[in-house]
């Protein structure tokens with residue numbers, strides 16, 4: 001479990017969010033392990049410093065995924081300024097409002113990034129006959145991943161992880177900016193209560 005998630009779980013430990021976020025974190029860990037081995041075995045990798053996919057989409061995510069991202073933005077003081085971007089960027093599609101072109105790592109919430117961001121260019125998908133197939137990302141101009149692979153053995157499948165995620169969270173799915181905005185609004189008051197007046201240094205009323 002990475003440091004950002006440990007911190008979130010510690011802040012939310014007495015709340016009903018804790019167990020659900022712990023399960024989501026376990027699924028993300030499983031995905032990291034399995035896709036990591038898959039990429040190593042088949043020499044699949046993104047081009048150096050590439051973040052082009054994030055420039056072209058605002059991912060669809062579940063409310064549970066959004067609650068992890070929202071908690072990260074609220075708990076990590078250095079990330080709070082990113083909340084404003086959810087209201088002004090990514091409203092009509094890409095780029096993702098949490099993408100930072102100027103940073104070498106690009107994703108400002110990498111430790112808590114949603115499922116699709118973990119799978120894009122890192123897992124196979126099932127074709128119409130149910131066969132696992134991997135295709136090179138269309139933005140991979142450096143050709144650092146194979147053009148196409150098919151498999152006759154079990155390999156990480158996007159659909160499989162998607163079902164696993166939906167078994168944890170049957171709620172609504174919407175674009176990242178809308179979902180995270182809403183979850184920030186829901187979690188802000190709770191986290192501010194837990195952390196005392198950490199977000200309210202001047203004792204002014206808390207934003208609702």
Ligand code: SF4
Nearest residue numbers: 054096098099107117
């Ligand atoms: S959350 Fe991060 S990885 Fe996912 S689209 Fe946004 S910037 Fe890219």
